[in-house]
Amino acid sequence: MNARVLPYVLILPVTAFLCLFFLYPFVLVAKQAFSTGDGFTLDNFRQVVGYWKFPISLQNTLLLAAAVVPVQLALALLMATMVNKMQRGRDLVLYVWTIPLGISDLAAGIIWLAIFEQSGFLNSMLSGLGVVDRPVNFLSYQHPGVVFLAIALAEIWRATAIMLVILVAGIGLIPKEYYEAAEVFGASPWKRFTRITLPLLRPSLQTALVLRVILAFEVFAVVLALGGTLFPVLMSETYAYQFDLLDSGAAAAMALIILAISIGFTLIILRALRVPKGATI
């Protein structure tokens, strides 16, 4: 077959698949979001944005992302650097560290619920040590900080590995000679990290951050398991519109708002970490 046509023929099945199961539903959702029965309207958007829970859920989602993603980034970088320095047992450590990736987000939420709930591990431990007289209900409206912390911890525990895997692969691509050159020319280990590793890791950082930030705006099951209705986020509001209030127009509008935020942050990350032309490895 003609070598110029062949690549397109080969990607055709995937493209068709994506059009059918992604693009088409997307168009349907968009149509739903922009109509209430009688033509094009922004009513759905006005309704969801005007609802009193919207600012809180937006704020909660952003706060959670702002708390979780930087910690995860720092942890993933630290872990990736450590793994990269290992001579032996590197694969084993990587497997162990990525175990949380194999657990669904709801299961992860339930694991942390088992720790924080009234009859959970944390309470048993604290009363065993005599710190508290009787079990405390940490995950109640009286302790919003603890609820936030529990959710953040669960998210960090669950989803740091996805960044780790990407960064380990990225660090592995940086030739050792650059580090040796930097060392000879007087760069301390910290300077080698900030002047060599970080800038040369930009493509991997982009991927890891985009992926992680998008996931952070879609956070749902962990929040539901640990915070229930105490901690509304954008995704749980969407769920409520669709299944509690049976208002699919509003749910579709919420979905599009989340999509717009994700796209916005993706563009910011891509722009902030872009590599100038000619400056790739």
Place this chain on the structure above:
Amino acid sequence: MAEIQIKNVAKRFGSYQALRDINLTIQDQEFMVLLGASGCGKTTLLRIIAGLETATEGEVWIGGRRVDHLPPKDRGIAMVFQNYAVFPHLTVFENIGFGLRMQKLPNDEVKRRVERTAGLMHIDQLLGRYSGELSGGQRQRVAVARALAMEPDVILMDEPLSNLDALLRMEMRAELKGVLAESNTTAIYVTHDQVEAMSMADRISVMHQGKIVQAASPIEVYRNPAAEFVAGFIGNPPMNFLPATPAGDGKWTVAGQILDGPSRTTPLHFAIRPEDLRPADTGLAAMVKVVEPLGAHLLVTCSVDGALFRAVLDSDLTVRRGDTLTLAPQPDRVRWFDPETTLAVA
């Protein structure tokens, strides 16, 4: 003053002995070339001097200071890497200034030194570019400029020209030698290319299987190889060898001919360079197998007493395959080696 002394250095990688018993003194401002085949330990020795590798045994002294426990940056060295290691995310300017920035020099000093060394290496037009926008030769210049900008006591180079094409290599060879002579630094230059070594070095250290076989001036290494390995490695084509049996009284039988030699009673190897042979009335009988006209010379590959033997002759001669030549070795150029030790015999 940056004299380098390497004392009893040995290096093992697990059970593999990469370097053994290296002793070498490099004078201040000397241009020392480490020459040897791939895998003989040149890079390992250079990295031990740089501090990128630790010796299993021995000491390294630079400028009268023991440095083998110091990190690379405290040794007063700069290095040019084989693959250049020009940082891809920095411009040429920032690459050359990298070491100066690490020393926290003020901006105008960095600018002054970067521009000076970039001028020396003729890359002042490229200061704003990234390494992805440079050719191999330009990257090489950046790597050298980055080392020179440090104004180091010692500059270490690991096969810096091996990735360039032949013409560029010849050009850079001369240029690099000039620039380094100007800069008054001590230089250690690793190469497997004997032409590069001969043309650039003040002294050559020939390495073989983790040892230094001979350290001497290029002409000395060429004329008086200390061992058969050196004789066979240096020179293109290399020296010819023939077995010699003692005929008493300092006379030796070589391929049926009687020649003068050292007074010894055990068999030796007779050695002569291809260009030190002349067609004559008496001499070694050589059966011509291949004739290669090289313009300036005629390279003739023959068989003498069943052994491979090459001669570089005047290109005016007419020699054909199958001819038998009588080749007379120039007496003062004949060398002798002990086959037991492979070392030269006076």
